Amino acid sequence: MTGLVLKLGPHERVLINGAVIENGEKRSRLAIMTPNANILRLRDAIHPEQAGTPVRRVCYLAQLVLSGDSTAQEARLPLLRGIEQLSQVLVDNDSRLLLSQASEAVLADQHYQALKALRGLLPREDRLFAAHAS
Numbered sequence: 001m002t003g004l005v006l007k008l009g010p011h012e013r014v015l016i017n018g019a020v021i022e023n024g025e026k027r028s029r030l031a032i033m034t035p036n037a038n039i040l041r042l043r044d045a046i047h048p049e050q051a052g053t054p055v056r057r058v059c060y061l062a063q064l065v066l067s068g069d070s071t072a073q074e075a076r077l078p079l080l081r082g083i084e085q086l087s088q089v090l091v092d093n094d095s096r097l098l099l100s101q102a103s104e105a106v107l108a109d110q111h112y113q114a115l116k117a118l119r120g121l122l123p124r125e126d127r128l129f130a131a132h133a134s
Contacts, residue, residue, distance in 0.1 A: 004032040004039065004112070013042040018068045039112055040066040044119070054089070055118060055125040058082035062106070062115040072109045079106045079114065086121070095121060 006014060008023040008030065015021075017038050032039060040063060051060035061079050064070035080103060087099045098120045105114035 003035075004037075006030045006032065006039070006041070015040040015042060015045075015067055036109065038066045038068055040115075053125055053129065054082075054086060055121045058086060058102075059115060059118045059122070062102075062111050062118060065111040066115065072111065075111075076106060083118075090121065090124065092124075095124060 006029070008014065008028050010025055010027060011023060013020055013022045015038075016032070020042070045067075046056055046060050046063055048060070051057050058079065061070070061075055061082060065072055065075045083099050083103050083106070087096065090096070090099065098117045102114045102117040105111065105117060
């Protein structure tokens with residue numbers, strides 16, 4: 001089977017092509033067969049007021065495409081700039097790999113994959129801010 005498989009918990013919500021869909025009482029699994037569908041798990045969504053760190057801001061840009069609030073064309077340059085800026089700071093091999101995956105995904109208009117790669121940087125960013133605060 002090809003396509004994206006979403007595993008949803010009870011009452012979990014997901015945004016698919018601008019429509020909010022809520023799962024029922026039981027866990028379920030959906031196979032999204034349409035290529036390039038805009039899909040965003042609402043539990044993973046970054047709200048505008050939470051986009052206050054460099055990685056979260058870039059994640060939010062990718063999320064805007066998935067929610068339909070921005071086009072891929074409008075978001076491409078800001079996303080690539082944001083990824084480039086992050087690559088100037090996050091220089092370890094793991095971060096570089098995720099940034100490379102995110103960049104390739106943006107260039108291929110695969111914003112779900114870009115967001116997935118960028119979200120992988122959030123724990124590292126949290127650790128860096130925690131270390132800097134102490």
